[in-house]
Amino acid sequence: MHTDLVAALDIGGTKIAGALVDGQGGILVRAQRATPAQEDGDTVMGAVEEVLRELTASPLWSRARALGIGSAGPVDASAGTVSPVNVPGWRGYPLVERVRAATGDLPVELIGDGVAITAAEHWQGAARGHDNALCMVVSTGVGGGLVLNGQLHPGPTGNAGHIGHISVDIDGDPCPCGSRGCVERIASGPNIARRALENGWQPGPDGDTSAAAVAAAARAGDAVALASFERAAQALAAGIAATATLVEIDIAVIGGGVGKAGDVLFAPLRAALKDYATLSFVQRLTVTPAQMGTDAGLVGSAAAALARRPSVTSA
Structure with missing residues (x-):
């Protein structure tokens, strides 16, 4: 009862x-x-x-x-x-x-909302049992939240862990937030699709130009689609590594629509993470898909x- x-x-x-x-x-x-x-x-x-x-x-x-x-x-x-x-x-x-x-x-x-998803993944999902974690939503935007010392860490205003607006390219494209080269500007679904189209990717007969369609093309071996996901993975890896270096997380959980791309995203992300998470205390950092749906x-x-x-x- x-x-x-x-x-x-x-x-x-x-x-x-x-x-x-x-x-x-x-x-x-x-x-x-x-x-x-x-x-x-x-x-x-x-x-x-x-x-x-x-x-x-x-x-x-x-x-x-x-x-x-x-x-x-x-x-x-x-x-x-x-x-x-x-x-x-x-x-x-x-x-x-x-x-x-x-x-x-x-x-x-x-x-x-990124903090809420973090709370769910720490309570019942992929971050369960981890005292220090970053959970991310990679979709239309890129958000996130932190668990530190076993506790949800929303910060004073409820926005702590907003990794989407960490700048990973100081000379990058302007972001709607006002900064440049933000993780979101590179790794969100619309920006993955935009970059693929700008570099010559052609959608299928249905005309679908979403990130999911780019992911499908990447799985089929389309070089431009693969390159767009690799660039997104690099931006995510840089942001995750910076966060891990700052607060010593040991796991990063990724959900959202882009997170459903599977190995098209996670394989280059894990490879890129080795280039960015280089200090001894972050080398064991793992990246895993979200579980809570x-x-x-x-x-x-x-x-x-x-x-x-x-x-x-x-x-």
């Missing part, structure tokens, strides 16, 4: 998912709406409130003792606000305040709420 539970929200540019989660990471109730990402801020919040209404209608809601939110960022956990790049109607939006109002002042823990954001948001509410347990 489940006793105390936590609620979780996973908010991104495509979907808003919610769940009631037990102390073992099991999802007992779930709800989801599409994100009206191009609408005004209150319309987006309306979709969040619809998800919350569905959760609060469950008989299990009375057992929820806290709520964790993993949101596309940047987020500011100290202020309780979010400014997702892909949701222009939310800039400094008081999400925590609005969620508390919709849930009867339930305690709320806000973290970035599409529920990682919800499970990780719940984990963050559980970590802040040590009395929340499951029987």
Whole structure:
């Protein structure tokens, strides 16, 4: 029998998912709406409130003792606000305040979506048992989070571990964040596809120009597609090695759509890592695919709420 539970929200540019989660990471109730990402801020919040209404209608809601939110960022956990790049109607939006109002002042823990996925992988996935880990999402963007000394390390604003905006090419292309040569500018799915197209890769008869299509071409031996993934792998390796050198992680977990490319990504990444992770204390660093799948954001948001509410347990 489940006793105390936590609620979780996973908010991104495509979907808003919610769940009631037990102390073992099991999802007992779930709800989801599409994100009206191009609408005004209150319309987006309306979709969040619809998800919350569905959760609060469950008989299990009375057992929820806290709520964790993993949101596309940047987020500011100290202020309780979010400014997702892909949701222009939310800039400094008081999400925590609005969620508390919709849930009867339930305690709320806000973290970035990369940190949420890190919490999930450390709790139940590929980073389980590792005290010092970097977990990454390589997809439309590149995000991440850290586990240090066995504890999730979101940082003061909930954005620590945001490896996508480490610069690995100081003379590289401008990044939308304002810097140059960021990991995201080189290794994200759209940039893998952009680089392949710019260098002469031709999509198939279906016209698919996504990173997944580039990965398929690479698996078939297309030299340009392979080169685009190798460049992405090099950028990821440089960012991972820099992080490992700074904080002594021993594992890097990679999820997201690009992470599903398999050996097309992981083989050149592991090879490149040998060129960047050269100091003795990082030479044993391993890189592995994520395990948690599409529920990682919800499970990780719940984990963050559980970590802040040590009395929340499951029987």
